[in-house]
Amino acid sequence: MTEDLDWELIIIGGGPAGMTAAIYGARYGLKALLLESKVLGGAQATSPGIENYPGYTFIVGIELATKMKEQVRKSGAAIREITDVRSIVRESDDGDFLLDTRRGVYRAKAIVVATGGEHNQLGVPGEERLTGRGVSFCATCDGPLFRDKIVAVIGGGDTAVTEALYLAEITKKVYLVHRRDELRAEKAVQDYLFKSNVEILWSSVVKEIKGDDLVNEVILENAKTGETSSLMVDAVFVALGSRPESGLAKSIGVETNDRGEILVNAKQATNIAGVFAAGDVVESMKQIAVAVGHGAIAADSAYAYIRRTQRGPIGYA
Ligand code: NAP
Secondary structure (H helix, E strand, C coil), rough: CCCCCCCEEEEECHHHHHHHHHHHHHCCCCCEEEECCCCCCHHHHCCCCCCCCCCCEECHHHHHHHHHHHHHHHCCCEEEEECCCCEEEECCCCEEEEEEEEEEEEEEEEEEECCEEEEEECCCCCCCCCCCEEEECCCCHHHHCCCEEEEEEEEECCHHHHHHHHHHHCCCEEECCCCCCCCCHHHHHHHHCCCCCCCCCCCCCEEEEECCCCCCCEEEEECCCCCEEEEEEEEECCCCCCECCCCHHCCCCCEEEECCCCCCCCCCCCCCCEEEEEEEEEECCHEEEEHHHHHHHHHHHHHHHHHHHHHCCCCCC
């Protein structure tokens, strides 16, 4: 079967924001396509547990992602996974968008950029060389490999703390290594942490991750005293947040802030007509509940834009 390359709405990125935009777009009757460079799910899929998404007092990230994916399929939106958008060009100032992928060049009247973020790295010696050999960026993915072992989680945000709590249930010992003496994670999550058996190493900066073939040691420096120390561990889970994946959007003139997050108005519209943005790539709170809201608004605005520019005015938007 030949690939259908002509679409009204193309959504780039299959996390909660992109999946919601696809569901809403399809329900508006738009011919909508969701492109994802890996598999649908987004960052939520790697969370060991989510307690603040309404409707679920607790749900494992991959389960929530799977439910959203089922809903996209039912909505009628088309999905193409493992389909990286390599570049975008626009035919003219108000023309169609052409998205180059391995499957061909897709054409769209409007696009929603929901590309999320990429994991931050420590940037210390040993991190890159030992990635996949004890250095991991996903506790739910790799934690079970370290049952009954000693592990360190690096970071002080919600991801680091929830990953440390998850790992405490399946490993022998967990250290949480944080560069400051207070956590960034939300209070409810901190309360769980302080009641757990996770050992917190405050004001500790990772200087090096060591190991011949597999991780066996982390070198730390105390941020207050400058003293260095050694921590013997079998794995290091790096949980330092993410940076926005806004390169594609920037390439077509979309404005960002100095952190690279896309600037949008209340309708999730960027400065470029026909380009909407949603989720963690946008300047906003990085939460699933927020991303879902962005996705719905972005699809609604894209629908209004397409109606206005392609199908004639209907007194809408
Ligand atoms: P985050 O909130 O940005 O926290 C990143 C952590 O990494 C901070 O503690 C930061 O330290 C530390 N860090 C950053 N760069 C570092 C470096 N080079 N060396 C050492 N430490 C470094 O990221 P996140 O925890 O991934 O959370 C991102 C967003 O997702 C947040 O809005 C969070 O609330 C949300 N989230 C929600 C849930 C949930 O609701 N279940 C779960 C995960 C994430 P400093 O504090 O010193 O800056």
